[in-house]
Amino acid sequence: MKYVHINPAELKGDIIVPASKSICHRAVICASLCDGISNIENVDFSKDIEATCGALENLGAEIQRDKNSLIVKGNSQLHVKNSNINCFQSGSTIRFLIPIVATIGEKAIFTGEGRLVERPLDIYYSIFDDQKIYYRNSQGKLPLTLKGKLKPGEYRVKGNVSSQFITGLLFALPLLNEDSTIYITTELESKPYVDITLSMLEKFGISVDENNRGNYEIKGNQKYKSTNLKVEGDFSQAAFWLVMGSLGNGITCHGLKRDSLQGDKIIIDILARMGVEIKWGENSVTVDPSHEIYGTTIDASQCPDLIPILAALASVSCGTTEIKNAGRLRIKESDRLGAISSELNKIGGDVIEKRDGLIIRGRKKLMGGNASSWKDHRIAMALAAISSKCLNPMVIEGAECVKKSYPNFWKDFRTLGGNINEWNMG
Template identity: 50%
Template sequence: MGNLKIYPNKLSGEVKIPPSKSMAHRAVICAALSDGVSKVTNIDYSDDIIATIEAMSSLGAKITQTTDYLEVYGIKCPENIKANELRNERTIDCNESGSTLRFLVPIATLFDGVNRFVGRGNLGKRPLDTYYNIFDEQKIKYTYKEGTLDLKTEGKLRHGEFKVKGNISSQFITGLLFTLPLLDGDSKIIITTEMESKGYIDLTLSAIKDFGVEIINNNYEEFIIKGNQNYKSRDYRVEGDYSQAAFFFSADALSNNVVLNDLKLDSLQGDKEVIDILERMGLNLKNKNNGLIGAVSGELKATVIDGSQCPDIIPVVSLVAALSTGTTEIINAGRLRIKECDRLAAVTSELNKLGAKITEKEDGLIIEGVKELKGGIEVWSHKDHRIAMTLAIASTMCTEPIILKDYECVSKSYPQFWDDFKNVGGVFDEWNVGE
């Protein structure tokens, strides 16, 4: 991977926020599980979404990618059902997408034969014990390798009662919510701990309902799921992504001037929490040209930020906290350690190189605000898209250029990030070591 030299420069202009990766995953899955032909529009072909498209194709959906939309022939289409019945083994390549892996593991148990899950990067380090416990209870065969993703499953999931912890990852619950309505009897998911990332469960339930499946949510403590339901094909437009918008909202909090377009104001996305966090710190939002723009009057203020419901925006709001007055505490963010990299360690390491004062805790950060960042140094993305984009926004507050190592990793979620960054005034060029 390459390096970028990013020069300090304020950002100004408009950005069309890319479609929500979270909602795109869910729309592709629901459409692929349906009984007809769906059209999914406003979709961005990031690495993670391509992984889900290819995974659902491996399970028997016929998916055609065009520039503007996906055409999805669902697995329940008669011709796809017949073709899938003839397959005894399928390989599901999740690339580096944790969502694809955890959503698809239970879905794959709907089909006869052996399912082999493979991937790369840190994906093999992400725990799957929740599913292994269910497989043990239901006598579903599985084998896996430690430290790398090579999981094989064989056997069909049966309806019933599923006890699941709510504080490990909502992705396990989402995977079951997709799957259980298609079983031949009724099921119940009982949440045995406090539920984290409720916003992601809301997105799942919203997408499932849009595709014609009903699930009862009893205050995130249990989910009642009727069996023998069917996903209905439909046309679906993916909404803008608040987890990506967080980078430009944070840029506005740091004295940049970016208008954010194509965001749904009544979105259920948990990462919409970025607005509340930044407003507590002093950002004022207003409408401009049918978009949103933020500005700060006076100094940014420290706050307490709970990462349990919105882990993906923690790296970039940590940057804002690093340039705020006072001491900010990030709490309940231990899950950031098992993302594409250990994000708590990466944020601490890379922002401190630039002059921030961040102390790492087991499940969070203590951030003492400073006036400016310095630059004039090499920083590393840790091959993590959210760290790379955080450092790009950090460059706007540096006194000297920074060298960003391994910048291309943004393709995982936001392939056109560097184009958008440049279009609003970001200045950078390729940097070759030794020149």
Template identity: 55%
Template sequence: MKNIKITPSPLKGDINIPPSKSLAHRAVICAGLSSGISNIDNIIFSEDIKATTMGMESFGIEINRKDESINIKGKSQLKLIKNNINCNESGSTLRFLIPIALLTGEEVSFEGRGKLVSRPLDVYYEMFKDQGIEYKNNNGQLPLTVKGILKPGTFYVKGNISSQFITGLMFALPLLAGDSKIMVTTELESKGYIDLTIDCMSKFGVKVENKDYKEFYIKGNQNYISRNYRVEGDFSQAAFWIVAGILGANVKCKDLNLKSLQGDKAILNIVKEMGANVKVSKDFVEACESQTKGIVIDASECPDLVPILSVLGALSEGTTRIINAERVRIKECDRLKAMKTELAKVGADIEETQDGLIIRGKSSLKGGVVDSWNDHRIAMAMAVASIKCEEPIIITNSEVVKKSYPEFWKDFKMLGGIIDE
């Protein structure tokens, strides 16, 4: 468990934003379900993406990894060659691959570690009962073993727990012999992630009909078609550097698609509303040092931004309220509790509510020893907080950034961050 010490320093310079983890998961799965060869370019083998590629290999799909690309020889007829899939700590891998495993009719076990072991899967358990699919778990926790065949039909899914269940079903249902519907029984949160799924599937030749995010109609007997695909830059990772630019000096984020469907593109509107000086061009975003003010932030469509927006709120004038963020309690850690605890340690005025945070801003923070909670986004957010600390910050278990952004500390240094391991 590596700890790092960061001496406060402004960050400045140009950075190429890493590829979207969300889109990389989706592209790997769509390519794997295609007959033919696809090349996925601009991909980083974070721990989560490794879990998805290895999971797809369990279904007999040939995957050849190169430096920043991946060559996938897909199959429309899956053949299970390994019946134990280790999802590590990736919720996307687990929830996306369960319906795909049910295309094989074979017994498949899913295991994981960390918080993933206990993350909820009730949406699928209800579906298993309706469809007569056998399953067993460890008192509601992983490992989970499933056996059965997914059948076309109508699937009732809550929309306020995780959009990942809907995405998982969307991948598998077009390959069934009949048509299916997904009916969303509550208001759907994180619609942006569903948009990414539908868009990625359409690029691989499969159509999903979206009826106002309340119902999704999916024709059966469709075929995924192989293609070459480049993964665009990740707005959820760009958010850390955008806030770093606002707090520090000037950071230019390159390789972003300003027409992206990513829900976390909301970072641009949120920081502008807070008064940040952000210049948006065709293919880059430049964040300049600015004094921001507190606002009310509805996180229902961009939950992954909560940690870094908490940091910006803690260093903005007035009060920032983050609302509709209760779902982030069931991420890699309870992110509301984590940000309240760690920001309070370095002197922030912050309180936790059931569904969010109330943060009364200050001009600077103290510094001190903070913990990552084994969560990549907590570690990265607290690293950015160091810019406005009076004393160094020490982050314990800093290696956790490998989950999504293995080069984060290298990039932090490249922009002028002062790090001692």
């Protein structure tokens, strides 16, 4: 277990934002389904991306890792080399790959670690029940044993659980021998993630028609075509630095596209609404120090990953912030509503936890003290982002969890002026 001791300090400077994890997952998967070689540049080798790469190698892709890039030799004739597919703690990996493996028809056993073991897969189980595909789990939890072949046809999928299920089907259904349609049976939350999937599929030669009712029509017998691409910077990771810059002496985040499809680009609009001064440059965003940051109302339905950092910022803002439509955060790497409210209150915040949201009354300063990451990367980084507003040092337990998405977070934090000490226990 790693701890970090953070002395309050205002951060300043320039940072190259890590590559978008969402885009990288999708690019590696598409490249692995081709007959050909694809070069993917600007890759950040987080534990989640390594989980996806390892699983795809297990399915017949050859992946060569360079310093910050991948060379992927795909294989359209997928096969399960080792029946055990360990997805570690990556929800994207398991939800994207289950339907792909189900196009093969060979036995596979999906395993995982931490909270992934219990994160819901019921949407897939319903499909397997309807299609008489064999599966077995441990009282709804991993490991999941799967053997059977996915069939083309009509798929009815809830849109308010996780867009990852829709993305998984969009990867798999073009490989089947006949056409399929995905009908979204509820309002689709986190739609920008599906839009990223559609954009990536198009880059790799796959056509999907989204009709005016929000359903997806997919032709069968399609072939993925290799391509080269550079992954853009991640707005969900940039959010931490943008907040730190607004609370400190200004930070410029490089590698961000103004026309990005990433849903978490909405962080720019939300921060502006809260009074943060923001300037766009060429593939960069700068935040200046903000003397007054104000509370606001935030709808979490389209940007759930931003809620921990926005809740943290709200805790040191003027006035009250309400976060609503955030119930899905309870089934992430941690119960993120419970985690962020508990830890902010622990260090002197004023947060009321509701069933599907938070009410946060801002304070000029927090006390600091001991806090837990809940083994959740976004909780650890959100707490670190407001350490400059604490009267006393902050100690975060479980700080190594940032490796899941941002292995160099603490190094970058120190580079921008963060005053931290790290140590291990046990």
